[in-house]
Amino acid sequence: MASNNLMIGLEIGTSKICVVVGESRPDGTVKILGVGQTPSRGVRKGEIVDFETAMKCVHEAVVDAEQKSDVMIRSVYVAIAGSHLKSFNNRGCVMLPEDRDEIDEQDVEDVKINAREVSIPAQNAFLHSIIQHYHVDGQNGVLNPIGMLGQKLEADFHIIHGLRTRIQNTIRCVKELPLDVEDVVFGGLASAQVILTQHQKDLGALVIDIGGGTTDYILYADGAVKQSGCIAIGGDHITNDISMGLRIPMARSEKLKIEEGSCVLGNCFPGEMILLKDDSGFAGKEIERETLNTIIHLRLQETFELLKRRLEKEPFINYLGAGICITGGCSLLNGIDHLATEIFEMPAHVAHAQTTSGVTSAVENPQFSTAIGLIKYAQAVQTDRPPRGIGRIFGKFFSGRR
Amino acid sequence: MIQLSKNYSLPERAAEFIPIKIISVGGAGLNALDRIVLDGLERAEVVAINTDVQSLASSVAAHKVQLGRSVTRGLGAGGDPELGYQAAVESADEIREALADARMIFVCAGLGGGTGSGAAPYVAQLAHEAGALVVAFATLPFSFEGKRRNAQAREALTRLNEVANGVICFENDKMGDIVAPQAGIHQAFATADITISQSVRSVVNLIQRPGLIRIGFDDLLAALRSPNGRCLFGFGESDSDNRAHEALTQALKNPLMDRGRMLADAARVLVQVAGGPGMTLSEVEILMQELGRHISEQTQILFGAAVDGRLGDRLSVTIVSSLRADEDFISQQSQPTQSSAPAMPPVWEQPHEISPEIEIESEPMPMEVFQPAEMTPFKESAPSETVPPPRVEPIPAFNKPEPIVSTPHKKPAPIKEEKPSAEKSAQAKQEVLQFEPVTRGRFEKSEPTIVEGEDLDVPTYLRKKIKVK
Ligand SMILES: Nc1ncnc2c1ncn2[C@@H]1O[C@H](COP(=O)(O)OP(=O)(O)OP(=O)(O)O)[C@@H](O)[C@H]1O
Ligand SMILES: Nc1nc2c(ncn2[C@@H]2O[C@H](COP(=O)(O)OP(=O)(O)O)[C@@H](O)[C@H]2O)c(=O)[nH]1
Numbered sequence: 001m002a003s004n005n006l007m008i009g010l011e012i013g014t015s016k017i018c019v020v021v022g023e024s025r026p027d028g029t030v031k032i033l034g035v036g037q038t039p040s041r042g043v044r045k046g047e048i049v050d051f052e053t054a055m056k057c058v059h060e061a062v063v064d065a066e067q068k069s070d071v072m073i074r075s076v077y078v079a080i081a082g083s084h085l086k087s088f089n090n091r092g093c094v095m096l097p098e099d100r101d102e103i104d105e106q107d108v109e110d111v112k113i114n115a116r117e118v119s120i121p122a123q124n125a126f127l128h129s130i131i132q133h134y135h136v137d138g139q140n141g142v143l144n145p146i147g148m149l150g151q152k153l154e155a156d157f158h159i160i161h162g163l164r165t166r167i168q169n170t171i172r173c174v175k176e177l178p179l180d181v182e183d184v185v186f187g188g189l190a191s192a193q194v195i196l197t198q199h200q201k202d203l204g205a206l207v208i209d210i211g212g213g214t215t216d217y218i219l220y221a222d223g224a225v226k227q228s229g230c231i232a233i234g235g236d237h238i239t240n241d242i243s244m245g246l247r248i249p250m251a252r253s254e255k256l257k258i259e260e261g262s263c264v265l266g267n268c269f270p271g272e273m274i275l276l277k278d279d280s281g282f283a284g285k286e287i288e289r290e291t292l293n294t295i296i297h298l299r300l301q302e303t304f305e306l307l308k309r310r311l312e313k314e315p316f317i318n319y320l321g322a323g324i325c326i327t328g329g330c331s332l333l334n335g336i337d338h339l340a341t342e343i344f345e346m347p348a349h350v351a352h353a354q355t356t357s358g359v360t361s362a363v364e365n366p367q368f369s370t371a372i373g374l375i376k377y378a379q380a381v382q383t384d385r386p387p388r389g390i391g392r393i394f395g396k397f398f399s400g401r402r
Numbered sequence: 403m404i405q406l407s408k409n410y411s412l413p414e415r416a417a418e419f420i421p422i423k424i425i426s427v428g429g430a431g432l433n434a435l436d437r438i439v440l441d442g443l444e445r446a447e448v449v450a451i452n453t454d455v456q457s458l459a460s461s462v463a464a465h466k467v468q469l470g471r472s473v474t475r476g477l478g479a480g481g482d483p484e485l486g487y488q489a490a491v492e493s494a495d496e497i498r499e500a501l502a503d504a505r506m507i508f509v510c511a512g513l514g515g516g517t518g519s520g521a522a523p524y525v526a527q528l529a530h531e532a533g534a535l536v537v538a539f540a541t542l543p544f545s546f547e548g549k550r551r552n553a554q555a556r557e558a559l560t561r562l563n564e565v566a567n568g569v570i571c572f573e574n575d576k577m578g579d580i581v582a583p584q585a586g587i588h589q590a591f592a593t594a595d596i597t598i599s600q601s602v603r604s605v606v607n608l609i610q611r612p613g614l615i616r617i618g619f620d621d622l623l624a625a626l627r628s629p630n631g632r633c634l635f636g637f638g639e640s641d642s643d644n645r646a647h648e649a650l651t652q653a654l655k656n657p658l659m660d661r662g663r664m665l666a667d668a669a670r671v672l673v674q675v676a677g678g679p680g681m682t683l684s685e686v687e688i689l690m691q692e693l694g695r696h697i698s699e700q701t702q703i704l705f706g707a708a709v710d711g712r713l714g715d716r717l718s719v720t721i722v723s724s725l726r727a728d729e730d731f732i733s734q735q736s737q738p739t740q741s742s743a744p745a746m747p748p749v750w751e752q753p754h755e756i757s758p759e760i761e762i763e764s765e766p767m768p769m770e771v772f773q774p775a776e777m778t779p780f781k782e783s784a785p786s787e788t789v790p791p792p793r794v795e796p797i798p799a800f801n802k803p804e805p806i807v808s809t810p811h812k813k814p815a816p817i818k819e820e821k822p823s824a825e826k827s828a829q830a831k832q833e834v835l836q837f838e839p840v841t842r843g844r845f846e847k848s849e850p851t852i853v854e855g856e857d858l859d860v861p862t863y864l865r866k867k868i869k870v871k
């Protein structure tokens with residue numbers, strides 16, 4: 001194999017592990033050759049808590065993907081999640097030497113390095129430095145400064161960093177299989193690649209990926225990433241709430257949530273009941289539909305409100321012309337778009353990957369946004385820059401505007 | 403066929419009911435109490451007692467008592483029974499107030515944590531001092547919860563046995579053959595809650611049902627009295643054509659009954675058969691004959707029959723019994739972990755000092771109950787030493803004299819304040835790692851999601867104090 005245009009995305013999610021094999025076409029599109037999947041074990045809140053078990057699951061998913069795509073998998077792009085991920089915006093600055101006034105590639109590299117010369121906690125590592133805008137001699141909104149004349153080059157970056165050991169843990173899990181890790185990518189950033197068009201990014205949009213263990217979010221304004229993060233709340237919390245509130249086992253709660261759950265209140269007949277089918281001593285238990293929906297509603301409402309408070313610490317949320325896109329498995333919950341619309345006071349809708357060709361129907365599911373997004377991310381990175389060696393996992397740059 | 407009800411059943415008047423209070427202590431107690439109330443409880447009042455205000459806030463009980471406002475400050479007892487005990491001592495007055503005016507008090511607690519283990523025996527003592535008859539419903543932790551919790555639970559159980567008139571003890575490990583720890587601790591506890599709820603409610607019914615043949619306190623206590631023994635409990639209900647057989651089969655299937663096998667070794671078995679007005683004598687006869695095949699000739703049957711209009715076409719069977727502590731239980735108890743905590747000598751080491759305390763002085767009460775002959779076994783220390791009273795046949799039993807109720811007047815054993823020795827606390831620290839806080843469930847191995855000072859792993863509806871159901 002070793003075909004340069006093969007790209008593999010791996011998401012070690014809290015509920016499922018997903019491997020997507022994609023092929024980059026000369027016309028810039030991506031063809032999905034196959035998707036491997038296995039239920040996830042040993043992962044909580046987007047992070048590996050049981051190494052051996054998680055590794056076994058990743059192996060299974062990889063084998064599954066190899067069989068479905070008929071491709072030998074050697075290296076992967078891996079998604080990263082977890083509440084340890086933090087982000088901030090920072091400006092870097094370089095002055096050109098007296099005897100030169102044309103900005104070149106080296107200056108652009110330097111300004112990125114400068115932008116990262118900020119202190120992050122010693123135990124943390126940079127995951128992404130994403131360029132927002134350049135400024136040349138105080139002129140704002142420069143997209144490509146190379147070749148421009150000026151003395152002072154400044155650049156705004158969105159920087160994502162996280163606990164080094166946690167990130168390494170994920171990398172180690174893949175490397176021990178053994179597979180090479182091409183790159184590690186924040187899950188929310190990957191999802192946004194398939195959820196948002198460039199036009200939406202320019203208008204301003206918020207992507208919320210609610211999975212089993214985490215809610216990843218990423219906000220674009222004016223075409224650039226302005227805010228991002230990961231809240232360790234996901235579908236597992238909803239299921240757990242249901243389990244405790246209705247006193248039914250987790251497995252049944254999960255089923256109930258998926259089959260009957262909704263976050264819309266006041267939509268049932270008064271006293272409308274759901275009959276749980278018989279299964280080891282819980283025969284004929286009846287559950288009030290409104291109670292189930294209330295439990296779900298309260299959790300999602302709280303999560304959205306928490307996210308809103310976080311985003312409101314900066315002004316960008318006021319510039320979202322394209323509104324909100326919700327993805328991830330939990331976006332399948334009935335009424336979630338209405339709830340988000342109500343809380344954020346702007347249009348929100350559910351979205352999933354659509355742009356690709358290949359096994360489309362199978363992947364048109366919001367649960368796969370992150371894994372397919374990794375392929376799109378890989379494609380963009382690979383066309384953006386010459387093939388690069390492994391080993392730039394930390395301290396890498398992300399040059400284009402994603 | 404004889405229609406029992408038409409001739410004998412009395413109108414149900416509230417005045418006939420014995421004031422019963424169900425007092426739940428600690429997190430597990432409160433969860434079980436919620437289950438009890440949600441499953442439907444009549445003829446008893448409920449009180450929730452805990453150190454943890456969050457758990458109190460979410461309890462469905464109308465009457466709540468917060469323990470240790472200054473000792474624990476609304477937080478839990480952190481798995482430390484000493485703290486649980488001190489919190490209870492601080493709130494003694496409020497507890498007394500909550501206990502007042504009850505003739506019979508059921509104290510429910512999950513032993514092993516801090517509040518249940520530390521405070522429940524103290525609550526039982528106060529209940530006793532208030533003049534009530536005290537029956538404790540206690541759970542022992544799953545073995546996977548670790549040695550420390552198990553040791554704390556055993557110690558608390560010993561104390562409960564000293565202050566309560568009867569202890570119905572559920573071993574979590576034995577409560578469901580279906581629930582393995584892997585199945586999720588929530589499921590395991592939910593199953594336990596169901597069993598506890600069923601037991602408590604049927605014991606309340608046992609006492610409160612206006613009986614054709616009334617079961618009294620003393621019958622109940624006699625059935626339970628095997629110091630430190632294992633409680634056997636079964637409940638079954640059916641409305642089919644073959645309801646007598648089905649109800650009994652179901653009762654014997656109860657995990658606390660070990661499929662009926664253990665009944666064979668019991669010294670006394672209490673059985674109550676209840677049905678709607680349609681219950682017939684022959685049904686009761688069939689049922690008792692069938693039960694006879696599960697018990698030995700020597701087993702004494704304490705029999706009650708009741709007509710309860712609420713049952714409609716259903717017929718219910720409640721079986722309560724207990725087994726003497728068996729060999730492996732004893733050897734388990736004398737392991738080094740236990741002997742390093744010598745403050746409370748285990749009961750079996752001195753059965754002759756303990757058993758007289760269990761004796762109950764009779765005192766008339768405005769109520770009915772039991773046969774004096776069945777009182778004597780209270781003095782025995784082990785069933786093997788008893789001369790078994792003649793087996794009571796179901797039909798003659800219908801001629802049982804009008805029962806009399808007795809109230810105990812024993813001095814409760816003082817609860818010793820025990821300062822853990824350095825050696826013991828070192829051990830405790832080691833073992834505390836074996837078990838995460840039980841409420842974390844699915845998130846057991848993960849870092850808690852604490853945002854803006856709130857633990858978001860706790861269900862939102864609980865934190866927002868919104869009643870579901
Ligand atoms: N039809 C549905 N309705 C409601 N919820 C659903 C549905 N389908 C899946 N879910 C929920 O979505 C979650 C899984 O989503 P997803 O596959 O995106 O998560 P993940 O990638 O495994 O986890 P994470 O990214 O958080 O680590 C589960 O909690 C599941 O219950
Ligand atoms: N039946 C039942 N038992 C529980 C539950 N939660 C905990 N337990 C058991 O009760 C013991 C004490 O826990 P808990 O009541 O939470 O501690 P406390 O509040 O400090 O007394 C534990 O060791 C478990 O064995 C529950 O919800 N139901």
Ligand SMILES: [Mg+2]
Pocket residue numbers: 011013014187211212328370
């Ligand atoms: Mg995901």
Ligand SMILES: [Mg+2]
Pocket residue numbers: 046081187209210211212214215216370
């Ligand atoms: Mg995710």
